[in-house]
Amino acid sequence: MYQFDHLVHFVEQPEKTLQKLQQEGFHVVSGGSHEAWGTYNTLSYFDLSYIELIGIENEEKYKEAAKQKYTLHASYEQNRRKDGLTRFAIRTQTIEEDAKKFKQAGLEVSGPEHFTRKRDDGSIVGWQLLYIGHPNAKIELPFFIQWDEEDSIRRKQLTERGILAQHPLGDLLLDAIHFVVLNFDDVEQIAKLCEAEIVKKEDLEQNAEYRIVVLGDVKLVFVKPIGEGIAWNYMIENGYGIKKAVLSGALEDKTITIDGARYEILKAAK
Structure with a gap:
């Protein structure tokens, strides 16, 4: 079963956008670094759906990541690093089967590949990503994510960490x-x-x-x-x-x- 997972908002400085959203009544928290991609993020959760604010932390690593077709980084670069809502992710529990299905449907497939991110407290969160696309596509297609933990465990952990919490608004x-x-x-x-x-x-x-x-x-x-x-x-x-x-x-x-x-x-x- 497929679920909406998150919406990506590229910004120049996620920590400053965090402050702006907090002033508007959103509960927003620091995320951490994507060391392999040269990016970092802040997060605002609405149950398990969330908005991810992403910025560039390491220019060299980011440029290398942007060379991979159909990735978030490629999208941001193609859009001339224009701030705003860029892509969205769909949550799945069958990412290996999804890759085969999308390829059979004539789409280009990259992944799935496993990644991790270090949180501010030093703990590690892990997931797999699958990117899809087509040279003649008229829209940027969604990408797919499969988290290492089940939804119920993630919800519990996010709540205990104060990441998933009531919004003042x-x-x-x-x-x-x-x-x-x-x-x-x-x-x-x-x-x-x-x-x-x-x-x-x-x-x-x-x-x-x-x-x-x-x-x-x-x-x-x-x-x-x-x-x-x-x-x-x-x-x-x-x-x-x-x-x-x-x-x-x-x-x-x-x-x-x-x-x-x-x-x-x-x-x-x-």
């Missing part, structure tokens, strides 16, 4: 990620491969078509502009990609833009 959950895309071909292929529910919609007032993919508790909302409207304006100004992240369960409604990323926060339903 409310009982926040990651509700949806919105994308603007050229077409739905890649979206529908990945949804089918992940055995995910997909809903088709059309909004004539907004001049947009939608494909909504459900991964656990998180909805991936893909929008294709078919005429002038909000999605069209975003496409003209920013190109294609992730438009915003939507969180629910807050004490108040508000929208914030921090270091290239738009977060829409919705008040909890009574």
Whole structure:
């Protein structure tokens, strides 16, 4: 079974973005270093789904990592190191089988490969990563992660460490990620491969078509502009990609833009 795992927000200095999000009422903590990639992170959890703020720590190691196709680092480099929401990860428990399945479907596959990260307290967290892509893909495809520990153990450990905790802004959950895309071909292929529910919609007032993919508790909302409207304006100004992240369960409604990323926060339903 596939679950949404995390959303990547590349920033210049994760520790400063951490402070900005904390001022807005988010619970955000330091993560640690990815020594092999020359990056480091800070984290904000919403149960086991989370937002990862990533920055460059070692330029030489980062540039080497960015040479590998379809990786996060390659994406950041291709986007000219533009801050903002970049990619997302899907959690799996069958990563070896996934690699074979995606390859048989005609996708290029890198991995799975095992990695570790040292936390600030010196402890080690481990996982496997699988990257997929295609030279003709119109969107950057998700990547896949399999953690060394089971979900129940991770939840317990994250809670005990204070990483997973109540947000001052409310009982926040990651509700949806919105994308603007050229077409739905890649979206529908990945949804089918992940055995995910997909809903088709059309909004004539907004001049947009939608494909909504459900991964656990998180909805991936893909929008294709078919005429002038909000999605069209975003496409003209920013190109294609992730438009915003939507969180629910807050004490108040508000929208914030921090270091290239738009977060829409919705008040909890009574």
